[in-house]
Amino acid sequence: MEIFRKQLSVVAFRFSASARRTVVVRRKGPGFLMKVAPPVTTIRSILSISSSSPISAAAEMTGIALESEAEMPVALKSTTAIAANVNGHSNGPASNGTHYSRRAPLPHQTNGHHTNSPSVNGYGHHSKVFDNGESPSSNGKWQPFLIGVAGGTASGKTSVCSKIMNKLGQNDLEHHERRVVTISADSFYRVLDDAERTRAHAGEFNFDHPDALDYELILNTMHTLLAGEKASIPVYDFVTHSRLPTEYINVYPADVVLFEGILVFYFPELRNLFKLKLFVDMDADTRLARRVTRDLKERGRELKSVLNQYTNFVKPAFEEFCLPTKKYADVIIPRGAENEVAINLIVQHIKEHLLPLASENGSPRRSMHELEAALPVEVNGR
Ligand SMILES: Nc1ncnc2c1ncn2[C@@H]1O[C@H](COP(=O)(O)OP(=O)(O)O)[C@@H](O)[C@H]1O
Numbered sequence: 541m542e543i544f545r546k547q548l549s550v551v552a553f554r555f556s557a558s559a560r561r562t563v564v565v566r567r568k569g570p571g572f573l574m575k576v577a578p579p580v581t582t583i584r585s586i587l588s589i590s591s592s593s594p595i596s597a598a599a600e601m602t603g604i605a606l607e608s609e610a611e612m613p614v615a616l617k618s619t620t621a622i623a624a625n626v627n628g629h630s631n632g633p634a635s636n637g638t639h640y641s642r643r644a645p646l647p648h649q650t651n652g653h654h655t656n657s658p659s660v661n662g663y664g665h666h667s668k669v670f671d672n673g674e675s676p677s678s679n680g681k682w683q684p685f686l687i688g689v690a691g692g693t694a695s696g697k698t699s700v701c702s703k704i705m706n707k708l709g710q711n712d713l714e715h716h717e718r719r720v721v722t723i724s725a726d727s728f729y730r731v732l733d734d735a736e737r738t739r740a741h742a743g744e745f746n747f748d749h750p751d752a753l754d755y756e757l758i759l760n761t762m763h764t765l766l767a768g769e770k771a772s773i774p775v776y777d778f779v780t781h782s783r784l785p786t787e788y789i790n791v792y793p794a795d796v797v798l799f800e801g802i803l804v805f806y807f808p809e810l811r812n813l814f815k816l817k818l819f820v821d822m823d824a825d826t827r828l829a830r831r832v833t834r835d836l837k838e839r840g841r842e843l844k845s846v847l848n849q850y851t852n853f854v855k856p857a858f859e860e861f862c863l864p865t866k867k868y869a870d871v872i873i874p875r876g877a878e879n880e881v882a883i884n885l886i887v888q889h890i891k892e893h894l895l896p897l898a899s900e901n902g903s904p905r906r907s908m909h910e911l912e913a914a915l916p917v918e919v920n921g922r
């Protein structure tokens with residue numbers, strides 16, 4: 541297990557320049573399959589890495605090779621479903637309105653003692669797990685690791701987050717044990733007045749403009765989670781273009797928070813909260829085709845209005861507000877959720893953040909075992 545842990549620690553973003561051959565370790569049932577493979581692909585063809593990223597220098601130096609094996613497509617969920625599913629506490633339309641009680645302490649947060657506060661035992665000494673050289677927080681206290689996931693409409697942001705959650709085995713865990721959560725910016729569309737709602741129903745409201753979002757609530761929510769507290773966020777209904785009046789989602793403190801949305805890199809203050817920024821890249825034709833299918837099936841739209849909205853608002857706003865934020869990304873993921881290799885690298889990066897926290901706190905390392913058990917992917921080492 542220790543060997544496996546060491547192998548984990550050298551993958552993803554800590555490639556050595558000397559790594560010219562790749563040991564592929566694949567978990568198959570209870571054992572490991574190990575093999576040595578020659579380089580097959582360079583990291584540049586798998587995912588684009590921003591030149592400003594601390595990752596880029598390491599990647600530039602390496603000829604690291606990666607292998608991947610196609611997986612079955614994951615079940616794809618609607619954005620709202622994902623937002624709800626992430627914390628598992630949706631009180632969405634089909635629920636009975638019962639809210640979950642406060643999240644139980646995570647194994648690594650208790651040191652064997654029960655506490656309701658995820659931030660009680662300051663994790664300043666874990667700063668080494670942050671590859672960007674920053675400590676978990678400015679005051680040395682534990683903070684969640686915030687990851688922003690941007691990209692155009694229907695680029696696959698939700699699907700990428702869903703895959704990350706699945707690969708980390710988070711969807712299989714009891715809700716109170718989950719250490720990674722996903723939140724969608726779709727939950728934060730602001731409340732429209734009557735005139736705006738009328739325009740929205742006619743397909744004449746610009747939901748792709750930054751003003752369509754309740755930015756204040758977004759920031760408050762992020763700061764609440766960073767403080768290790770529970771946040772309650774609205775449930776958005778795309779059919780009525782409004783929040784469900786009596787429903788909300790409880791998001792409980794987690795070690796890693798994925799926040800996905802078309803404009804999550806647009807606002808500087810929000811953008812600066814992210815320790816890792818991902819941009820999901822997909823060509824416009826594919827995105828339009830997927831959006832049409834999704835909006836007709838899941839968002840109660842007519843073809844004509846989807847196309848009008850796309851031409852008048854979605855496309856121009858993408859070019860004006862979303863695409864320019866691609867430059868802020870640390871990692872660009874071409875082909876969205878199809879890009880297993882890129883997603884596996886990100887999963888490894890998250891594991892590198894989570895595993896040391898679990899093992900260095902005197903915890904029974906249950907979470908580490910759970911994460912490893914849930915890892916059906918190749919792991920590259922030396
Ligand atoms: N690789 C894929 N192949 C086919 N359909 C996909 C793929 N990825 C996403 N989709 C579909 O495209 C639509 C948009 O995907 P989603 O992940 O919700 O994107 P976003 O969150 O960026 O809007 C969804 O209906 C989803 O099922």
Ligand SMILES: O=c1ccn([C@@H]2O[C@H](COP(=O)(O)O)[C@@H](O)[C@H]2O)c(=O)[nH]1
Nearest residue numbers: 619692693694729747748778781802854
């Ligand atoms: O009431 C609404 C609110 C938003 N939209 C559209 O949603 C997308 C963003 O969601 P993705 O899941 O990233 O596609 C945005 O382009 C808005 O146009 C909407 O149609 N109606």
